[in-house]
Amino acid sequence: MNWFKWLLAAVVGLLAVTVFYLLVLFDLNDFKAEITQKVEQQTGRQLHIAGDIGWTVYPSLGVSLSDVTLSNPEGFVPEQMLEVSTLVAAVALMPLLNKDLQIQQLHLDGVTVNLVTAKNGRTSMDGLTSDQAVASAPAETTAPVSAPGSQQLQLEDVSIRNLQLNMITEGSPTQSLTLKSLNLTDFKANEWAPLDFELLVKSDPTQLNLKGSAQLQLSNNNQLVQLKDFVLDTEFQGLPLKQLVLETDLKLALDKKQLDWQWQKLELDDIKGSGQLAVNYAKQAVIKLDLKLDEVDTAVYMAENTSTTEAEAASNTEPDLTALRQFDLDLKLAVKTLKVSGLHTENLQLELSNKAGLVQIQNASADLYDGKVVAKATLDARKTPVSYSFNKQLSGLALRPMLIDGADIDLLSGTAKLSIEAKGHSLLPEQLKKNLLANGSFEITDGSLYGVNIAQMIRNAKATLKNEAQSTDNTEQKTDFSSLTGSFNLTDGVLTNPDLKMAAPLLRLAGKGSANLLTEALDYQLSTALVNTSKGQGGKEKDDLAGVEIPLKISGTMQEPKYSLDTKALFETQLKDKVETQKDKLKNKLLEKLGGL
Known part of the structure; x- marks a missing residue:
């Protein structure tokens, strides 16, 4: 056995001498010039290593570098493509011999990557890859795939600080991504390990600052990545959004190309909710999104984005919706309270x-101003310009508060029922009104037409013709009605209403007219007919006003409608009544005289 001891001692001694030589006598810094020369020959780039190259052999195989730069192609700005302040990497040597990769230390600090795209199409990556070498490489027999778990990955200490990626396109604002910090410790396959990071994304004038922490797990076969207790806090600058906070769990199955993301808590500024996202990207992306939100008010975001909205309104370019062709989506949205453009809805289901x-809204419903709205819609973005269609039914709607909130129009009150079907093409703001074709019907009960008291107008007109004093009644300027009905169609931006009818305690009204949605101009020709009694809205006895018919014209705009009576027709009616009265008197006198004979 002595020979075995001597042999073992010789091997150990040889290893010790080798390690001593490598660590003490062998200096990697002596090869700096050769390394930089090889890089320049292969890529045409300048590699500069200002700091020392340090390394270890046992018990870990490691290397450390500092102050390293790699240049961009000549003529590019900035000159350096890569700058590294500090790099330290070490792996356990003995486990590596058994195909177990145990990274004992990986530290990066002060790394900057500048990826430039010139106007002529050249990029920072040109010359760094060789397609020719790949194409000319001889075919090799495929090696047998290792069984799952035969290669183990273990990370004991990973720390990254100040890693910045700048994406520079000449003539466009620079976009940058800065990984301020990333820490991962005690990471082993199929076990949970703590992870935290801070990330900054800039694209003038917007900026996102993301902070996250989670427990990370990677399966033995490296195909399933999981994050639990994942908290993500995002702050926005240069956007209407201010802050997004998520508390989530995430699973990413690399073999199935499937992402599942559960959002137990979602807070976007004052919006609170929950949801889940599933994405399969095996072929064309298939996305499933389910969101439940509490209170949503879009007014804050729309107000801060006024300039963008105005710019889009002035644009003559159709919105580019070709991205919709690249994925499939199933969305379910539930919102307890939603405020859009001043309108309030509750219990929205979409x-x-x-x-x-091909975008379809199969079902949309909401509670709207004491009533209910149900709608379906289709948007076809498979061609340009896009086309769309929708149908909507509203019932039990409190009309006056809705018009005031949504359009700042105090014109009508009552309980409304509305049905509309529409279709069109183009999403340009002006074209939306011009190209929309629609038809529908409405019925409003127990309401009022504000801004005019038709009965009082008629009485005052008659008083003027009789040289009598006009009414000084300070009754609110409105016309009460029991029902207001009609149908409508919309073509070329003009809404035509051919059969408007109003039934009121005092009068009946009927006629037709139009409303121009482009200019908001009103043009209605109506006929009023007073019923047998006018009592109930400041009227007189029935024999004074009964049976009078008079044309009524509505002009002006939706914001400021104007009402005018055709006094000429009223005068002719009054004159005719007087003639008939005189004829009756003469007839009676004649009959009296004839009777006396």
């Missing part, structure tokens, strides 16, 4: 799908 550019 089901939406996108199939390669």
Whole structure:
């Protein structure tokens, strides 16, 4: 056995001498010039290593570098493509011999990557890859795939600080991504390990600052990545959004190309909710999104984005919706309270799908001003310009507060029922009104027409013709009605209403007219007919006003409608009544005289 001891001692001694030589006598810094020369020959780039190259052999195989730069192609700005202040990497040597990769230390600090795209199409990556070498490489027999778990990955200490990626396109604002910090410790396959990071994303004038922490787990076969207790806090600058906070769990199955993301808590500024996201990207991306939100008020975001909205309104370019053709989407959205453009809705339920550019709202419903709205819609973005269609039914709607909130129009009150079907093409703001074709019907009960008291107008007109004093009644300027009905159609931006009818305690009204949605101009020609009694809205006895018919014209705009009576027709009616009265008197006198004979 002595020979074995001597042999073992010789091997150990040889290893010790080798390690001593490598660590003490062998200096990697002596090869700096050769390394930089090889890089320049292969890539045409300048590699500069200002700091020392340090390394270890046992018990870990490691290397350390500092102050390293790699240049961009000549003529590019900035000159350096890569700058590294500090790099330290070490792996356990003995486990590596058994195909177990145990990274004992990985530290990066002060890394900057500048990826430039010139106007002529050249990029920072040109010359760093060789397609020719890949194409000319001889075919090799495929090696047998290792069984799952035969290669183990273990990370004991990973720390990254101040890693910045700048994406520079000449003539465009620079976009940058800065990983301020990333820490991962005690990471082993199929075990949970703590992870935290801070990330900054800039694209003038917007900026995102993300902070996150989680427990990370990677399966033995490296195919399943999981994050639990994942908290993500995002702050926005240069956007209407201010802050997004998520508390989530995430699973990413690399073999199935499937992402599942559960949002137990979602806070976007004052918006609170929860949801889940599933994405399969095996072929064309298939996305499923389910969101439940409490209170949503879009006014804050729309107010801060006024300039963008105005710019889009002035644009003559159709919105580019070709991205909708690249994925499928199933969306379910539930919102307890929603405020959009001043309108308030409750209990919104929305089901939406996108199939390669064909967007459909199969079901949308909400409680709206004491009533209910139900709608369906389709948007076809598979061609340009896009086309769309929708139908909507509203019932039990409190009309006056809705018009005031949504359009700042105090014109009508009552309980409304509305049905509309529409279709059109183009999403340009002006084209939306011009190209929309629609038809529908409405019925409003127990309401009032504000801004005019038709009965009082008629009485005052008659008083003027009789040289009598006009009414000084300070009754609110409105016309009460029991029902207001009609149908409508919309073509070329003009809404035509051919059969408007109003039934009121005092009068009946009927006629037709139009409303121009482009200019907001009103043009209605109506006929009023007073019923047998006018009592109930400041009227007189029935024999004074009964049976009078008079044309009524509505002009002006939706914001400021104008009402005018055709006094000429009223005068002719009054004159006719007087003639008939005189004829009756003469007839009676004649009959009296004839009777006396």
